[in-house]
Amino acid sequence: MVEETNIATISMSQQFSAALKRDLLLSFRRKSDLFNPLIFFLMVATLFPLGVSPEPTFLADVAPGVVWVAALLATLLSLDGMFRSDYDDGTLEQMLLSPQPLMIVCLAKTLAHWMTTGLPLTLMSPLLGVMLFLPSDAMLGLVLSLLIGTPTLSFIGAIGAALTVGLKKGGILISLLVLPLYIPVLIFGSGAVQAAVAGLPIGGYLALLGAGLALGFVLAPLATSAAVRVSVSG
Amino acid sequence: MNPKRKQRLALVLLLVVGVSVAVGLALYALNQNINLFYSPTQIVGGEAPKDTRIRAGGMVVEGSVKRDQESLRVQFAMTDYAEEVLVEYTGILPDLFREGQGIVAQGAIDGNGVFQAVEVLAKHDENYMPPEVAEALEAAGKMPKPAEEVFNK
Amino acid sequence: MSKPLLAVTDLFCEREERILFDGLAFSLKQGEVMQIEGRNGSGKTTLLRILSGLSAQYEGSIEWRGESVDNVRDEFLADLLYFGHQPGVKGMLTPQENLRWYCALHPALQRSKIDEALGVVGLTGYEDVPCHSLSAGQNRRVSLARLYMNQAPLWILDEPFTAIDKKGVAAMEQLLLDHAQRGGSVILTTHHDLAAQQGVVKVNLDSF
């Protein structure tokens, strides 16, 4: 005899860690996913001295903005893959059919995305800082601002990726949807680095980035899961 | 409580916690001077960093504007009715620039404590009035002056 | 007579300005196997997606154990096993890892039965091979192994026999009949002629 109702025996935290492990495992199996954004990050930063001026004082001036813009673009580039491959092979629709809230999986996927793009970018940023003659006093500010700011980029980006996953050419559309929402993060992020360069306290900027992160953490998975449902049902 | 209700409750709690953390952090941030905007009092008091790009705002002191005859160089004093700071600027000033007008300047403080502006913008106040009214007010000495606290943020 | 497990009334679906079905009605009882028939493009896959809750592009009512499925979504999903048009297998993961992930998603799947299920579908020895190096049929078998791991009251299967060899199909058919025997219900689409004609209810979409 078949049981009347299967009682949910998996807790939300178990599902969360399973989803996180799965996505991390997938990124590590596909090394290019892991390294391409980093290489892109490096290349974009190289373009500025070549395209504008190799003058150290000038580069030091623009470094906070350049590193932040490069990090933002590298994140943007990696967004399309967040749900795309799961959508293509049908695993995404299976996630929708879990009796557990989809939000949990979305949160885990977003965090996995950050751990494989935002976090490596943050760790690599001092290298770019050196290349762009960013004063060494400002390195800590750069790393801290990226550490708090890049998860927000992943959270916002996840919404865009989820909205466009059902479309064949989602890549450019993601940028259109997500970039305007990234602007506040960019402003406060590069502002923090600029303040660090000037030797000013950066607590206020980091607090604002943190506020954005807190909002993103609680609101973005909601929007992302709703968007995934819409995209898969279309 | 059934698991569904529990989930909802957890979600609502999470939302409340997240939003309050965000609000708390934002309030903390607003208490910091994060716009790099300084008043003449702060500049004279040494609060503003030297040789870094900052923004400063104040009123142009009456009779302080000196224009260089050969170049576009202008020097004037800026005040918040407490302290004065000398400002130097090379370039075309906006139409609304005049003595007694509120301005916002971007630039850096040099070694002599003079504000070297790279940009001067007129901050026009929100009092719109016809010219006759302005003349009458001027004559009576009742022309509204921008509140001091505007420059003491 | 007990109330039906799944009751569909007056279902209407339109896709790209074309009406796929209108006024579709049927009900599925416990222990029933239902085959959805129809030409290519008649909306079989769409219907299965609607029934499973993946698509909301319909009008009409779907009731699960006598209640609107929208109101009992979680209970419904806990009782459902869906095999979609896409097998839902990650190429970068091994069969075992794929099934473990399914177990994390779905409490009805029994983790302890993974190895046994892989054995039954003929994938012994492939447990640690990434799925992208397996054949299409083997990939579908990975996903079908889920059928051996759970007792969910409702199975919705979209073309489960595609790319499966004859022997495999016979075993699968037997599995479906066994499931029905135990009181489970199955809705499936297939172009394959089912050997067992008895006890299979047919719904033809061309007539709606």
Place this chain on the structure above:
Amino acid sequence: MPEKKWMPRWFYQLASPKWCYQITGKLLPIFAWLALLCLGVGIVWALAFAPPDYQQGNSFRIMYLHVPAAILAQSCYMLMAIAGAIGLIWKMKVADMAAFAAAPIGASMAVLALATGAIWGKPTWGSWWVWDARLTSMLILLFLYLGVMALYAAMENPNTAAKAASILSLVGLVNIPIIKYSVEWWNTLHQPATFKLTEKPAMPVEMWLPLLIMVIGFYCFFAVSLMMRLRNEILRREKRASWVRELIVSQ
């Protein structure tokens, strides 16, 4: 989403495309005349009779276009997002259509606000474009509109497109407070909100009254264009419905 039945009756009536089509048909001429009247009176008053500003002279008159356009660009976004939310929660088709109809109108208002802002900025601040908080926020608002419109355009199924765009506009709604409070945040030179409903405006009556009339006129104009677009959209999406067929046959 479970269907809820606790909203007032008119709310559900509004959900009927047919009822909505009929009621907007009746309201349309009223708003059209109101818009014409307000805009006509407002423009003549603002351009010819309102006194010039003592500092800015006549250039301040562009405010009579700039301020209403900016206000409308923001409230249109609110409307779009709220309509989208209603469409998402109560699965109300008309709300989806209203959100769809509002997007391009809001975008054009944002463009108008930016353009008039630039023209106003030249004599006032000395440059066409100033990267101040309000102008930048308005630009971001325009980008948000463009994103929503791009999403509508990219999706073939109108129902899916409506849902996706609603989610996006709700997410974008988080940006509205940033726009509102950006003046305080970045303390820039753009004047504080010229028109506050709670305080006495810092303008004499003969200056702000035409502004008020212009704002009302813009709202009426917005209502007119929204209703016209909505009616088109209703007909397009409901073309299978019998009442639409009858309507077309009778014309």
